[in-house]
Amino acid sequence: MSLKSFASKIFAQIVHTQNQKWVQNPVETQQKVLKSLVKEASITAFGKDHNFQGIETVIDFSNQVPVRDYEGLKKYIERIVEGEENVLWKGRPVYFAKTSGTTSGAKYIPLTKESMPYHIKAARNAILAYVHETGKADFVDGKMIFLQGSPILEEKNKIKFGRLSGIVAHYVPNYLQKNRMPSWETNCIEDWETKVEAIIDETVHEDMTVISGIPSWVQMYFERIKQRTGKPVGEVFKNFELFIYGGVNYEPYKSKFEQLIGRKVPSIELFPASEGFFAYQDSQVEEGMLLLLDGGIFYEFIDVKDYGKPDCRRLTIGEVELGVNYALIISTNAGLWAYDIGDTVRFTSIKPYRIVVSGRIKHFISAFGEHVIGKEVEKALGEAMLGTTISVNEFTVAPQITPDTGLPYHEWFIDFENKPEDMDAFALKIDYAMRKQNVYYDDLITGNVLRTLVIRVVENHGFEDYMKSIGKLGGQNKLPRLSNDRNIVSQLKLVK
Incomplete structure (x- = not known):
């Protein structure tokens, strides 16, 4: 066992112990998160418009802050894009994650100095949860690939913007830099097909142990590797032992992946979005992903059956039930308030709170x-x-x-x-x-x-x-x- 893998096991134990503090106190944790968010944003334009100074309870919050989608917050976001400070969150964002919307055109999701660390911390802790549960850590000595968007960022009014995965690429910890692939230059290639071929050029002879990305695009990478080498991916990368994914359900791709790899490979599911990092798979045995209740996000849930009704109930974490499909509503330390992200979730466990993504409200x-x-x-x-x-x-x-x-x-x-x-x-x-x-x-x-x-x-x-x-x-x-x-x-x- 290398020093690096040994250290990762110790770190995994420390993080697991720290997490138990909020895992064991979910309702209290969420109440503290909401109180902190409201206090920090009370000086903002949004906070003044919605009387944050007068919010003492969850009921106060739900009465004074209606549920909105991007269109509902757009007038505030446009003020931030134009350079105004203290609009949705104190100061100005450090980035905008730019996404393509169906009704709003381009969407600019703010990322603040308070919210960005949670994106990085959650991704790290997902891997550490795997190490803690399985005791496997040798993969940290091999090469790791993250199939993601270009890290090249644009700038408007001194705020940089780009794809979330490209922004996150600027935050890869130093201890992963030597192991991380592809190179910066290859990651900057915009055309996906050209990029995949360049990634194969760089990785096909390396000791790849961890591969991460949206399943449909990783599948293309695997198919091209098999075409080029004539071998299953598991033979090309003999020590490939962990697949990390998010964005879509892996199950429809699983049998195809096993054919392309030539064997089964353990996986970790993540639930990241431009609006926040919400959950990660913390167990290879239990169904669902651990909902991150201390990550600067206050969660509310609306039963899909009641979604869209003017008097629909907004439930908090202590009120949800197993097996019900809920629209996920979030308030964050990036300045999104009672924000409808469009995803639906279903709880598979309430001790601890684990979820699966069950669909999209509009899909x-x-x-x-x-x-x-x-x-x-x-x-x-x-x-x-x-x-x-x-x-x-x-x-x-x-x-x-x-x-x-x-x-x-x-x-x-x-x-x-x-x-x-x-x-x-x-x-x-x-x-x-x-x-x-x-x-x-x-x-x-x-x-x-x-x-x-x-x-x-x-x-x-x-x-x-x-x-x-x-x-x-x-x-x-x-x-x-x-x-x-x-x-x-x-x-x-x-x-x-």
Whole structure:
């Protein structure tokens, strides 16, 4: 055992012990976070507009600060972009994480000197939690790759902005710099396909032990490695032993990854976003990710069934229940207040509080009142593939409301690596798994409002071609699992 791996085990134990203080006192911890946030921001324009001086309790806060999305906070953010101080948070942000919005155009999410350290700390602690639980630490001596956006930042009114992953690249700890790949120059390449080839050039002969990134883009990296070397990734990187991911559910990609790697590799799931780092997987045994209650973020939760209603209840951490889908509402030390990030979560444990991301509020199918969410389609596909050789590269789902003949149906667009021999039987398996999960969908099938789902086979790499066509190939960009319209699926190339 090297000195570095030995030290990481000691550090992991220290961090685990520190975390237990807030893990064991979740309600008190969140109350302290809210009190601190309100106090720090009482001098800001937003704080004055919402009488932060008069907020003493959670109820006061929910009464005085309505839930907003980006559009609701946009007028404040625009003031910050123009150079004004003390608007949403004291002083000015150190960065803006620039993201592409569907209704707002470019979105500028503030990152402050108070919020940035939590992004770095959470990513570090996720790895340390793995070390603490498993006792494995040898991987720290090998090379680590982080597939991310370009670290080149722009600047406006003395505030730098860029993609979150590119901003975070400026904060890689010194003790990881020698192990970290790819090089700065390669990371700065904007074109994703060119960048992947350059990353392979740099890494293919290295001792890679940790690989991190959004699964769909790591899959492309693995495919190109296998094409170039003729070997499984696990043979090229014999000591590859940890995959770290976030952004999308890994399950639909898992069988394909195991084929590309040639063996199973442990993984750690993260829940980072431009708005904050919310959770990480702290156990290889328990389902879900540990919700970070002491990370400068106050959480509220709205039952999806009540979402959008003017009198909907905003629950705090002590009021949530297992198995319910909640819209996630956050208030942060970057100046986001009762902010609806658009994600839905479901609690898998309350001692400690662990969550899974169950979907997006705006990414669903409810053309007939079924309200199908992302987690349901991912689980259904995974169940249908169990015990088979079928593997999937990518997929999305949309409603077909006006078919040429017969009843309407849900249409699944799938890029298969290994196709099922009997496509109709495979569709029935998925449909059965969907009906088990979603009683409304089952009622529609039983009542002859919908027919069994239909599968359309997308050309290999058809989803990559689509993402490229809209300028979103690689980086932090993710394909929606489902949508309530046909804007995406109308642009996909199908196998004839």
